[in-house]
Amino acid sequence: MSDAVRESEIAAEQAYLDRVYVRLDQLRVSAAEVEKAGYSLARVGNFGALVERDAMVYHAARRRRALESEHDGLVFGRLDLGPDGVSGADAAAVEPAVPDGEVRYIGRLGLRDESYDSLVVDWRAPAAAPFYRATPADRMGVVRRRSIRSTNEKVVSIEDDLLDPAGAPESMAVIGDGALLANLSRATGRGMKDIVATIQREQDDAIRSPASGVTVVRGGPGTGKTAVALHRAAYLLYADRNRYESGGVLVVGPSDVFVGYVSRVLPSLGEDTATLRSLGQLVEGVQATRHEPPEVAAVKGTLRMQRVLARAARAPVPDSPDRLRILYRGELLSLDKPALDDLRRTVLNLGVKRNAARAKAAGHVLDTLWRQSVELLPSSRQQHREEFAPDIAERPEFIQFMRGWWPVLRPAGVLGWLTDRRRLSRWANGVLSNREIATLSGSIRPDDPSVEDVALLDELHELLGDPPVRRRPPRDPFQVAEGVREVTTYADRMAAARARAVERPEDYRDYAHIIVDESQDVSPMQWRMIGRRGPHATWTIVGDPAQAAWADPAEAERAMDGAVGTRRRSGFTLTTNYRNSAEIFATAARVIRQAQPDIELPTAVRSSGVAPVERVVEDLEPAVREAAQALLDQVEGTVGVITPTGRRDEVAKWVDGLGPERLQTVGALDSKGMEYDGVLVVEPADIRAESATGFRTLYVALSRATQRLTTVGTRPY
Numbered sequence: 088m089s090d091a092v093r094e095s096e097i098a099a100e101q102a103y104l105d106r107v108y109v110r111l112d113q114l115r116v117s118a119a120e121v122e123k124a125g126y127s128l129a130r131v132g133n134f135g136a137l138v139e140r141d142a143m144v145y146h147a148a149r150r151r152r153a154l155e156s157e158h159d160g161l162v163f164g165r166l167d168l169g170p171d172g173v174s175g176a177d178a179a180a181v182e183p184a185v186p187d188g189e190v191r192y193i194g195r196l197g198l199r200d201e202s203y204d205s206l207v208v209d210w211r212a213p214a215a216a217p218f219y220r221a222t223p224a225d226r227m228g229v230v231r232r233r234s235i236r237s238t239n240e241k242v243v244s245i246e247d248d249l250l251d252p253a254g255a256p257e258s259m260a261v262i263g264d265g266a267l268l269a270n271l272s273r274a275t276g277r278g279m280k281d282i283v284a285t286i287q288r289e290q291d292d293a294i295r296s297p298a299s300g301v302t303v304v305r306g307g308p309g310t311g312k313t314a315v316a317l318h319r320a321a322y323l324l325y326a327d328r329n330r331y332e333s334g335g336v337l338v339v340g341p342s343d344v345f346v347g348y349v350s351r352v353l354p355s356l357g358e359d360t361a362t363l364r365s366l367g368q369l370v371e372g373v374q375a376t377r378h379e380p381p382e383v384a385a386v387k388g389t390l391r392m393q394r395v396l397a398r399a400a401r402a403p404v405p406d407s408p409d410r411l412r413i414l415y416r417g418e419l420l421s422l423d424k425p426a427l428d429d430l431r432r433t434v435l436n437l438g439v440k441r442n443a444a445r446a447k448a449a450g451h452v453l454d455t456l457w458r459q460s461v462e463l464l465p466s467s468r469q470q471h472r473e474e475f476a477p478d479i480a481e482r483p484e485f486i487q488f489m490r491g492w493w494p495v496l497r498p499a500g501v502l503g504w505l506t507d508r509r510r511l512s513r514w515a516n517g518v519l520s521n522r523e524i525a526t527l528s529g530s531i532r533p534d535d536p537s538v539e540d541v542a543l544l545d546e547l548h549e550l551l552g553d554p555p556v557r558r559r560p561p562r563d564p565f566q567v568a569e570g571v572r573e574v575t576t577y578a579d580r581m582a583a584a585r586a587r588a589v590e591r592p593e594d595y596r597d598y599a600h601i602i603v604d605e606s607q608d609v610s611p612m613q614w615r616m617i618g619r620r621g622p623h624a625t626w627t628i629v630g631d632p633a634q635a636a637w638a639d640p641a642e643a644e645r646a647m648d649g650a651v652g653t654r655r656r657s658g659f660t661l662t663t664n665y666r667n668s669a670e671i672f673a674t675a676a677r678v679i680r681q682a683q684p685d686i687e688l689p690t691a692v693r694s695s696g697v698a699p700v701e702r703v704v705e706d707l708e709p710a711v712r713e714a715a716q717a718l719l720d721q722v723e724g725t726v727g728v729i730t731p732t733g734r735r736d737e738v739a740k741w742v743d744g745l746g747p748e749r750l751q752t753v754g755a756l757d758s759k760g761m762e763y764d765g766v767l768v769v770e771p772a773d774i775r776a777e778s779a780t781g782f783r784t785l786y787v788a789l790s791r792a793t794q795r796l797t798t799v800g801t802r803p804y
């Protein structure tokens with residue numbers, strides 16, 4: 088293909104893009120006007136007008152934000168369809184390249200021109216599906232598929248696939264050798280990018296699969312599972328906005344580092360209503376980032392912890408009063424420890440959660456005391472039960488006793504009880520081994536919960552019930568001061584309208600769809616926690632069993648079944664590794680194959696010609712610094728330094744200051760789901776030896792790099 092043809096094709100696409108941007112500007116202005124009109128309704132002052140205003144402002148603001156956020160790379164695809172692919176409704180008003188055919192442009196959002204002709208089709212619309220799904224064997228009416236890459240409103244390159252050579256007129260230009268490979272060789276930024284322009288068919292199958300039931304997506308490293316999970320969230324929000332925007336879509340990832348890495352993808356697709364959380368952030372008021380060492384994580388994650396926590400949640404409060412004495416009309420009414428224990432059990436057996444049963448517990452104590460008073464006092468001095476109860480209940484000694492005996496319990500407090508080895512041994516008797524008990528009791532830091540503790544806190548919250556606090560009424564975003572229902576600036580108004588429309592309580596527990604990424608590492612107790620967030624949800628579960636750090640997959644599978652229920656399941660497997668060069672993936676594959684020789688692995692599509700470097704050294708620190716510097720020199724983008732889980736902080740100091748913008752040091756468990764252009768794995772043999780599943784963690788660490796991989800250790804791995 089001559090340069091002249093390429094230039095003229097680019098010029099033609101540029102002309103189209105210019106039309107699209109002019110239209111985009113017009114629409115943006117008109118959305119802003121609708122928004123303003125919405126505010127002027129407020130002057131009418133009645134309630135109906137305010138409601139209408141909120142709705143108008145909300146819709147106009149969201150449209151305007153979509154128009155702004157999807158500005159860059161707005162149009163990325165063009166389909167030239169033959170006569171068998173023509174739809175009419177989605178055809179762009181340009182001369183078709185195939186006689187009797189039509190042209191369709193695909194982009195981040197749908198736009199129409201003034202005469203309501205299609206300018207751009209939203210990538211999630213059915214009319215865009217052939218862009219992702221057509222193959223030479225199943226063309227779906229497509230003759231030529233064109234990927235258009237642009238930056239700052241300028242077309243930079245185009246790449247074509249000719250799917251139907253026989254149907255193409257001779258004059259049809261075909262440029263480049265495939266958009267995917269062109270795209271893959273680009274450097275990685277700090278955050279993950281969307282892949283709308285190059286979604287592959289097997290990925291599209293999973294992205295567009297029906298929302299009902301449970302969609303399970305499996306695939307090896309770099310096959311696009313995370314990308315699929317996020318694009319699926321965007322697809323569901325588009326396909327059934329009412330249901331998913333109001334019900335909510337929750338995306339759960341393994342770590343904060345990961346959530347930071349993927350956080351820009353959905354906004355770049357124009358979707359900012361999905362909730363993205365790491366496993367350490369799922370419980371209100373807790374922000375855990377610290378991971379436990381594998382042997383501790385194994386105890387805290389097992390379903391057996393349910394029994395231990397259930398017993399703790401019914402136990403007497405440590406150091407609480409073990410008797411009650413009240414002098415009443417000259418007689419001593421008293422309850423000793425066995426009687427109090429009986430009462431506690433009776434109340435807990437009523438089926439009411441402990442925090443909700445305080446009044447009941449007080450009632451039972453008063454009942455027992457009253458019966459004593461009836462026995463002890465002559466009938467002339469007895470009171471009726473209705474008079475006796477308030478008389479006693481208001482006494483300071485009774486109030487004091489109840490505070491100690493049946494206090495409001497918070498999950499973190501009860502978790503703290505587990506630090507006492509003797510107590511824990513009682514609750515874990517017959518459930519955990521002595522060694523597990525020792526591991527568990529030594530690992531709890533009540534003021535600094537770990538990621539693994541969060542599931543235990545959630546379980547305890549479920550067992551204890553909400554503390555009886557008065558919730559603040561929801562804030563009215565238009566109420567700026569007592570009696571003044573207005574907000575100050577234009578920007579405030581927009582933000583307020585927006586926030587209110589999608590506001591959910593921090594502890595929201597009824598998501599319409601839950602997407603779990605890196606699901607192979609979700610422990611059984613974490614599955615229970617996630618399950619509580621979506622009792623009626625449909626699910627997308629994404630993961631790779633070969634990367635699992637969890638030692639008992641059967642138990643995790645059972646817990647997952649418990650969380651997602653018996654809804655219909657459909658499975659998808661991704662088979663191409665888009666991340667690693669073939670040379671890098673071969674190194675990672677060797678590690679996993681030593682443990683699982685027959686495992687099916689994805690195919691890495693890109694060869695870089697650069698072999699990974701393995702260094703065995705005596706003095707780790709200077710070698711690590713040197714290797715990190717070398718990687719920073721060799722790649723344009725990011726460099727990840729991956730360390731044994733417990734040595735992250737130490738190694739971070741060694742490489743401190745080398746590349747503040749481009750270099751990140753993470754523990755091996757936190758490297759799940761991450762991607763860097765260059766990766767330095769420090770002391771791989773230790774990562775492998777960290778636990779029974781250490782070889783899988785090492786496999787994860789070795790499969791994070793797009794371009795260069797170096798390992799440095801004091802012994803071979």
Ligand SMILES: Nc1ncnc2c1ncn2[C@@H]1O[C@H](COP(=O)(O)OP(=O)(O)OP(=O)(O)O)[C@@H](O)[C@H]1O
Pocket residue numbers: 267270271280281282285286287290306307308309310311312313314315631665666759760761762790
């Ligand atoms: N169709 C595609 N077009 C372009 N890039 C893609 C495509 N699919 C995946 N990628 C890129 O491949 C890389 C790996 O994708 P992703 O992180 O989603 O894989 P993964 O299966 O979740 O990996 P892992 O299990 O190793 O964490 C990302 O950079 C992603 O953008």
